[in-house]
Amino acid sequence: MTRPRPPVLTLIGDTPLLPLHFPETGRTLYAKAEFLNPSGSIKDRLALAIIEDAEERGLLRPDSIILECTSGNTGISLAMVGAAKGYRVKILMSESASVERRHLIRQLGGEVQLFAANRGYATGIELSLELAAQDPRIFLPRQFENPLNALDHELATGPEILAQLGGPADAFVAGYGTGGTLTGCGRALKAARAATRILAMEPAEAAMLSGEMPCCHHIEGVAGGYVPPLLRDAKLDGVIKVSSADALAMTRRLSREFGLLVGTSSGANITAALRTACDLPPTAKVVTILCDRAERYYSTKLFAEPPTP
Numbered sequence: 001m002t003r004p005r006p007p008v009l010t011l012i013g014d015t016p017l018l019p020l021h022f023p024e025t026g027r028t029l030y031a032k033a034e035f036l037n038p039s040g041s042i043k044d045r046l047a048l049a050i051i052e053d054a055e056e057r058g059l060l061r062p063d064s065i066i067l068e069c070t071s072g073n074t075g076i077s078l079a080m081v082g083a084a085k086g087y088r089v090k091i092l093m094s095e096s097a098s099v100e101r102r103h104l105i106r107q108l109g110g111e112v113q114l115f116a117a118n119r120g121y122a123t124g125i126e127l128s129l130e131l132a133a134q135d136p137r138i139f140l141p142r143q144f145e146n147p148l149n150a151l152d153h154e155l156a157t158g159p160e161i162l163a164q165l166g167g168p169a170d171a172f173v174a175g176y177g178t179g180g181t182l183t184g185c186g187r188a189l190k191a192a193r194a195a196t197r198i199l200a201m202e203p204a205e206a207a208m209l210s211g212e213m214p215c216c217h218h219i220e221g222v223a224g225g226y227v228p229p230l231l232r233d234a235k236l237d238g239v240i241k242v243s244s245a246d247a248l249a250m251t252r253r254l255s256r257e258f259g260l261l262v263g264t265s266s267g268a269n270i271t272a273a274l275r276t277a278c279d280l281p282p283t284a285k286v287v288t289i290l291c292d293r294a295e296r297y298y299s300t301k302l303f304a305e306p307p308t309p
């Protein structure tokens, strides 16, 4: 039986869908405000779903250690859920992930272990498997392959979008880290209308779905040098490449013109969604995700002064 949720965890999900109008194009996008989840990102949903499922299946004990490899947001979410429920949490993170993420995880009582930035997610995943083989207390949420990741978006985020839109979408555009958002929301939206276009946003510098070699980019949280297994099930209708420069410019625009303090992947998603909307009739409903908050990027390029034109 699921235990009652500690108060902070009742704030997860049911985020608003914001209509954002871009006058120069005559288009309005619909953006799911996932940065309003209590730890500040879309990953709160996955952390709660996986931990509650593990509790129901008797996989978590008071001395369990929740261990995950993550670019940061999942780590913050797991540390928050672990703090609220009293579990120890250890996070393996690339040293390229913003330092704010490490601070937030530690502030929530989580432990952080860094691995070399040039190795991508695969290195961290291998390390988590090695550590788990040595310590029976370790529970691995396995966000990259756990079907609950996509399932939770299929059963919660996707239906929320449909209810908030008042019907099906014409297109859904999102970046991928684990692929959970794209796969799960994509399934829910396609089930409502098979013609809904599901489009992956990926950094132009790391366009792996487009068959290119991953290189350095500034859209933190997406395309970590790895095409995730969850994406194999995604029924994608296309891929939109967004450069780091365009993502940073749009993220700053969202803050300055819309008052939205969001992270760089949100700017990238909006850029890709706007391009999609411009190829569709003006009344088309194009949905995307505002993944996390700007405050976790103070030390990154997002807060460096933009170059003068």
Ligand SMILES: Cc1ncc(COP(=O)(O)O)c(C=O)c1O
Pocket: 071, 072, 073, 074, 175, 176, 177, 178, 179, 180, 181, 182, 220, 221, 222, 263, 265, 266, 291, 292
């Ligand atoms: C900032 C940010 N944006 C987008 C994503 C992509 O979400 P998903 O893992 O569901 O593909 C992530 C995932 O870590 C993220 O941290």
